[in-house]
Amino acid sequence: xxxxxxxxxxxxxxxxxxxxxxxxxxxxxxxxxxxxxxxxxxxxxxxxxxxxxxxxxxxxxxxxxxxxxxxxxxxxxxxxxxxxxxxxxxxxxxxxxxxxxxxxxxxxxxxxxxxxxxxxxxxxxxxxxxxxxxxxxxxxxxx
Amino acid sequence: xxxxxxxxxxxxxxxxxxxxxxxxxxxxxxxxxxxxxxxxxxxxxxxxxxxxxxxxxxxxxxxxxxxxxxxxxxxxxxxxxxxxxxxxxxxxxxxxxxxxxxxxxxxxxxxxxxxxxxxxxxxxxx
Numbered sequence: 001x002x003x004x005x006x007x008x009x010x011x012x013x014x015x016x017x018x019x020x021x022x023x024x025x026x027x028x029x030x031x032x033x034x035x036x037x038x039x040x041x042x043x044x045x046x047x048x049x050x051x052x053x054x055x056x057x058x059x060x061x062x063x064x065x066x067x068x069x070x071x072x073x074x075x076x077x078x079x080x081x082x083x084x085x086x087x088x089x090x091x092x093x094x095x096x097x098x099x100x101x102x103x104x105x106x107x108x109x110x111x112x113x114x115x116x117x118x119x120x121x122x123x124x125x126x127x128x129x130x131x132x133x134x135x136x137x138x139x140x141x142x143x
Numbered sequence: 144x145x146x147x148x149x150x151x152x153x154x155x156x157x158x159x160x161x162x163x164x165x166x167x168x169x170x171x172x173x174x175x176x177x178x179x180x181x182x183x184x185x186x187x188x189x190x191x192x193x194x195x196x197x198x199x200x201x202x203x204x205x206x207x208x209x210x211x212x213x214x215x216x217x218x219x220x221x222x223x224x225x226x227x228x229x230x231x232x233x234x235x236x237x238x239x240x241x242x243x244x245x246x247x248x249x250x251x252x253x254x255x256x257x258x259x260x261x262x263x264x265x266x267x268x269x
Binding site: 058059064065066067068069070071089103104105106116117118119120121122124125126 | 213214217218221225228229233234235236237238252254255256257258259260
Protein backbone atom coordinates (compact mmCIF):
# COMPACT_ATOMS: atom_id res chain seq x y z
CA UNK A 1 0.00 0.00 0.00
CA UNK A 2 1.33 3.40 -0.86
CA UNK A 3 1.45 5.29 2.37
CA UNK A 4 3.71 8.16 1.52
CA UNK A 5 6.40 7.44 4.09
CA UNK A 6 9.84 7.90 2.69
CA UNK A 7 12.97 7.50 4.73
CA UNK A 8 15.56 9.88 3.43
CA UNK A 9 19.00 11.00 4.31
CA UNK A 10 20.25 14.46 3.76
CA UNK A 11 23.00 13.32 1.48
CA UNK A 12 21.32 10.46 -0.25
CA UNK A 13 19.52 10.34 -3.54
CA UNK A 14 16.45 8.34 -4.32
CA UNK A 15 18.27 5.20 -5.35
CA UNK A 16 20.74 4.86 -2.49
CA UNK A 17 20.52 1.66 -0.44
CA UNK A 18 18.49 2.12 2.68
CA UNK A 19 16.08 4.59 1.15
CA UNK A 20 12.67 2.99 0.90
CA UNK A 21 10.12 4.76 -1.13
CA UNK A 22 6.44 4.45 -0.44
CA UNK A 23 6.90 1.59 1.99
CA UNK A 24 4.23 0.05 4.10
CA UNK A 25 4.85 0.12 7.80
CA UNK A 26 5.71 -3.41 8.99
CA UNK A 27 2.85 -3.46 11.46
CA UNK A 28 0.30 -2.82 8.78
CA UNK A 29 1.94 -5.10 6.21
CA UNK A 30 1.43 -8.14 8.45
CA UNK A 31 -2.20 -7.32 9.00
CA UNK A 32 -2.77 -6.43 5.33
CA UNK A 33 -4.91 -3.65 6.69
CA UNK A 34 -5.37 -0.09 5.59
CA UNK A 35 -4.90 2.13 8.64
CA UNK A 36 -7.90 4.15 9.65
CA UNK A 37 -7.68 7.85 10.26
CA UNK A 38 -6.87 7.56 13.95
CA UNK A 39 -4.18 4.96 13.35
CA UNK A 40 -2.64 7.08 10.62
CA UNK A 41 -2.61 10.14 12.86
CA UNK A 42 -1.19 8.17 15.78
CA UNK A 43 1.61 6.81 13.64
CA UNK A 44 2.46 10.26 12.33
CA UNK A 45 2.60 11.59 15.87
CA UNK A 46 4.81 8.70 16.92
CA UNK A 47 7.16 9.31 14.01
CA UNK A 48 7.40 12.99 14.93
CA UNK A 49 8.04 12.11 18.54
CA UNK A 50 10.59 9.38 18.00
CA UNK A 51 12.63 10.75 15.09
CA UNK A 52 14.79 13.84 15.49
CA UNK A 53 14.01 15.33 12.09
CA UNK A 54 10.76 14.81 10.21
CA UNK A 55 9.74 16.62 7.04
CA UNK A 56 6.28 16.69 5.51
CA UNK A 57 6.46 17.78 1.91
CA UNK A 58 4.85 17.42 -1.51
CA UNK A 59 6.72 14.68 -3.32
CA UNK A 60 9.98 13.43 -1.87
CA UNK A 61 13.51 14.85 -1.68
CA UNK A 62 14.52 13.12 -4.88
CA UNK A 63 11.46 14.24 -6.77
CA UNK A 64 9.79 17.19 -5.05
CA UNK A 65 6.45 18.34 -6.44
CA UNK A 66 6.37 21.80 -4.98
CA UNK A 67 8.90 24.60 -5.12
CA UNK A 68 8.56 25.39 -1.42
CA UNK A 69 9.00 21.73 -0.50
CA UNK A 70 11.97 21.44 -2.84
CA UNK A 71 13.59 24.43 -1.19
CA UNK A 72 13.35 22.94 2.30
CA UNK A 73 14.66 19.59 1.08
CA UNK A 74 17.57 21.31 -0.63
CA UNK A 75 18.33 23.29 2.54
CA UNK A 76 18.44 20.07 4.57
CA UNK A 77 20.61 18.21 2.11
CA UNK A 78 24.05 19.61 3.05
CA UNK A 79 23.40 19.14 6.77
CA UNK A 80 23.90 15.42 6.19
CA UNK A 81 21.18 14.35 8.60
CA UNK A 82 18.99 11.31 8.30
CA UNK A 83 15.36 12.27 8.41
CA UNK A 84 11.90 10.86 7.95
CA UNK A 85 9.99 12.30 5.05
CA UNK A 86 6.26 12.08 4.40
CA UNK A 87 4.78 12.79 0.96
CA UNK A 88 1.51 14.56 1.73
CA UNK A 89 0.31 14.01 -1.84
CA UNK A 90 0.32 10.23 -1.37
CA UNK A 91 -2.58 10.31 1.09
CA UNK A 92 -4.88 13.24 1.89
CA UNK A 93 -5.02 12.04 5.49
CA UNK A 94 -1.30 12.75 5.83
CA UNK A 95 -1.84 16.25 4.53
CA UNK A 96 -4.84 16.89 6.76
CA UNK A 97 -3.29 15.14 9.74
CA UNK A 98 -0.03 17.06 9.84
CA UNK A 99 -1.96 20.33 9.71
CA UNK A 100 -3.91 19.22 12.77
CA UNK A 101 -0.74 18.17 14.60
CA UNK A 102 1.11 21.41 13.98
CA UNK A 103 -1.88 23.77 13.75
CA UNK A 104 -0.18 25.07 10.62
CA UNK A 105 -2.09 25.47 7.36
CA UNK A 106 0.50 24.90 4.66
CA UNK A 107 3.09 22.43 3.38
CA UNK A 108 6.07 21.88 3.79
CA UNK A 109 6.39 21.37 7.54
CA UNK A 110 9.58 20.58 9.41
CA UNK A 111 9.64 19.00 12.87
CA UNK A 112 12.79 18.77 14.98
CA UNK A 113 12.95 16.93 18.30
CA UNK A 114 9.21 16.50 18.28
CA UNK A 115 8.46 20.18 17.81
CA UNK A 116 7.12 21.98 14.78
CA UNK A 117 9.84 24.33 13.54
CA UNK A 118 8.20 25.97 10.55
CA UNK A 119 7.53 25.99 6.86
CA UNK A 120 9.65 27.15 3.96
CA UNK A 121 9.99 30.79 5.01
CA UNK A 122 11.03 30.03 8.57
CA UNK A 123 13.37 27.17 7.68
CA UNK A 124 15.00 29.39 5.09
CA UNK A 125 15.52 32.11 7.67
CA UNK A 126 16.81 29.68 10.30
CA UNK A 127 19.27 28.34 7.76
CA UNK A 128 20.40 31.86 6.91
CA UNK A 129 21.00 32.83 10.53
CA UNK A 130 22.69 29.59 11.53
CA UNK A 131 19.92 28.60 13.93
CA UNK A 132 19.05 25.55 11.83
CA UNK A 133 22.56 24.24 12.30
CA UNK A 134 22.12 24.60 16.04
CA UNK A 135 18.89 22.63 15.82
CA UNK A 136 19.90 19.73 13.61
CA UNK A 137 23.68 19.87 13.29
CA UNK A 138 24.08 17.39 16.13
CA UNK A 139 22.24 14.78 14.05
CA UNK A 140 24.69 14.90 11.17
CA UNK A 141 25.84 11.48 10.15
CA UNK A 142 29.53 10.71 10.00
CA UNK A 143 30.67 10.59 6.42
CA UNK B 144 2.19 56.86 8.43
CA UNK B 145 0.75 53.92 6.63
CA UNK B 146 1.56 52.78 3.14
CA UNK B 147 -0.75 50.20 1.73
CA UNK B 148 0.07 48.60 -1.55
CA UNK B 149 -1.81 46.00 -3.44
CA UNK B 150 -0.31 44.59 -6.51
CA UNK B 151 -0.38 41.68 -8.82
CA UNK B 152 2.66 40.43 -10.63
CA UNK B 153 3.14 42.01 -14.00
CA UNK B 154 2.64 38.55 -15.49
CA UNK B 155 -0.90 38.29 -14.15
CA UNK B 156 -3.72 38.73 -16.64
CA UNK B 157 -5.81 40.65 -14.12
CA UNK B 158 -5.23 44.36 -13.85
CA UNK B 159 -6.61 44.67 -10.32
CA UNK B 160 -6.58 42.75 -7.06
CA UNK B 161 -9.15 39.97 -6.79
CA UNK B 162 -11.59 39.55 -3.93
CA UNK B 163 -9.32 37.21 -1.98
CA UNK B 164 -6.37 39.56 -2.25
CA UNK B 165 -8.58 42.43 -1.15
CA UNK B 166 -9.85 40.47 1.83
CA UNK B 167 -6.31 39.51 2.81
CA UNK B 168 -5.16 43.11 2.61
CA UNK B 169 -8.05 44.37 4.68
CA UNK B 170 -7.69 41.74 7.37
CA UNK B 171 -3.94 42.24 7.69
CA UNK B 172 -4.38 45.98 7.74
CA UNK B 173 -7.03 45.81 10.46
CA UNK B 174 -5.11 43.30 12.56
CA UNK B 175 -1.60 44.73 12.39
CA UNK B 176 -1.95 48.45 11.54
CA UNK B 177 1.15 47.97 9.39
CA UNK B 178 3.52 50.71 8.36
CA UNK B 179 4.02 48.71 5.18
CA UNK B 180 1.88 46.01 3.66
CA UNK B 181 2.17 44.18 0.40
CA UNK B 182 -0.15 41.42 -0.80
CA UNK B 183 1.12 39.63 -3.86
CA UNK B 184 -0.88 37.06 -5.77
CA UNK B 185 1.63 34.47 -6.96
CA UNK B 186 -0.92 32.02 -8.29
CA UNK B 187 0.19 32.57 -11.86
CA UNK B 188 3.50 30.98 -10.89
CA UNK B 189 1.76 27.68 -10.19
CA UNK B 190 -0.18 25.04 -12.08
CA UNK B 191 -3.60 26.49 -11.36
CA UNK B 192 -6.29 28.00 -13.61
CA UNK B 193 -5.91 31.52 -14.88
CA UNK B 194 -6.88 34.29 -12.46
CA UNK B 195 -6.70 31.94 -9.47
CA UNK B 196 -6.18 33.31 -5.99
CA UNK B 197 -4.55 30.30 -4.34
CA UNK B 198 -0.92 31.27 -3.76
CA UNK B 199 0.03 34.50 -2.02
CA UNK B 200 3.01 36.28 -0.58
CA UNK B 201 2.38 38.87 2.10
CA UNK B 202 4.82 41.39 3.52
CA UNK B 203 3.66 42.84 6.83
CA UNK B 204 5.72 45.43 8.67
CA UNK B 205 4.25 46.20 12.07
CA UNK B 206 5.37 47.04 15.56
CA UNK B 207 2.98 44.35 16.76
CA UNK B 208 5.81 41.97 15.96
CA UNK B 209 8.16 43.58 18.47
CA UNK B 210 9.48 40.95 20.85
CA UNK B 211 7.65 38.19 18.98
CA UNK B 212 9.55 35.24 17.52
CA UNK B 213 9.32 34.28 13.86
CA UNK B 214 7.07 31.26 14.32
CA UNK B 215 4.62 33.19 16.46
CA UNK B 216 4.55 36.07 13.96
CA UNK B 217 3.59 33.65 11.23
CA UNK B 218 0.95 32.09 13.44
CA UNK B 219 -0.50 35.56 14.04
CA UNK B 220 -0.77 36.09 10.29
CA UNK B 221 -2.16 32.57 9.75
CA UNK B 222 -4.81 33.17 12.41
CA UNK B 223 -5.79 36.47 10.83
CA UNK B 224 -6.20 34.76 7.47
CA UNK B 225 -7.75 31.56 8.82
CA UNK B 226 -10.85 31.78 6.65
CA UNK B 227 -8.86 32.28 3.46
CA UNK B 228 -6.49 29.42 4.33
CA UNK B 229 -9.42 27.10 4.90
CA UNK B 230 -11.25 28.04 1.75
CA UNK B 231 -8.83 28.11 -1.14
CA UNK B 232 -5.53 29.73 -0.30
CA UNK B 233 -3.12 26.87 0.18
CA UNK B 234 0.23 28.59 -0.10
CA UNK B 235 1.08 31.63 1.94
CA UNK B 236 4.59 33.02 2.01
CA UNK B 237 5.02 35.45 4.87
CA UNK B 238 7.52 38.20 5.59
CA UNK B 239 6.67 39.59 9.01
CA UNK B 240 9.04 42.32 10.15
CA UNK B 241 9.20 45.07 12.71
CA UNK B 242 9.71 48.58 11.37
CA UNK B 243 13.28 48.54 12.67
CA UNK B 244 14.04 45.27 10.90
CA UNK B 245 12.42 46.50 7.71
CA UNK B 246 14.47 49.69 7.70
CA UNK B 247 17.65 47.60 7.84
CA UNK B 248 16.63 45.12 5.19
CA UNK B 249 13.60 45.53 2.98
CA UNK B 250 14.43 42.85 0.45
CA UNK B 251 11.82 40.18 -0.23
CA UNK B 252 13.21 36.96 -1.71
CA UNK B 253 11.58 35.59 -4.79
CA UNK B 254 9.34 32.59 -4.20
CA UNK B 255 10.49 29.26 -5.64
CA UNK B 256 9.15 28.02 -8.94
CA UNK B 257 6.23 25.62 -9.03
CA UNK B 258 7.03 21.95 -9.51
CA UNK B 259 3.54 20.89 -10.44
CA UNK B 260 2.13 19.96 -7.05
CA UNK B 261 -0.91 22.13 -7.68
CA UNK B 262 -1.86 19.87 -10.57
CA UNK B 263 -2.41 17.16 -7.98
CA UNK B 264 -4.84 19.42 -6.17
CA UNK B 265 -6.69 20.12 -9.40
CA UNK B 266 -7.03 16.40 -10.09
CA UNK B 267 -8.32 15.82 -6.58
CA UNK B 268 -11.10 18.29 -7.21
CA UNK B 269 -12.21 16.54 -10.39
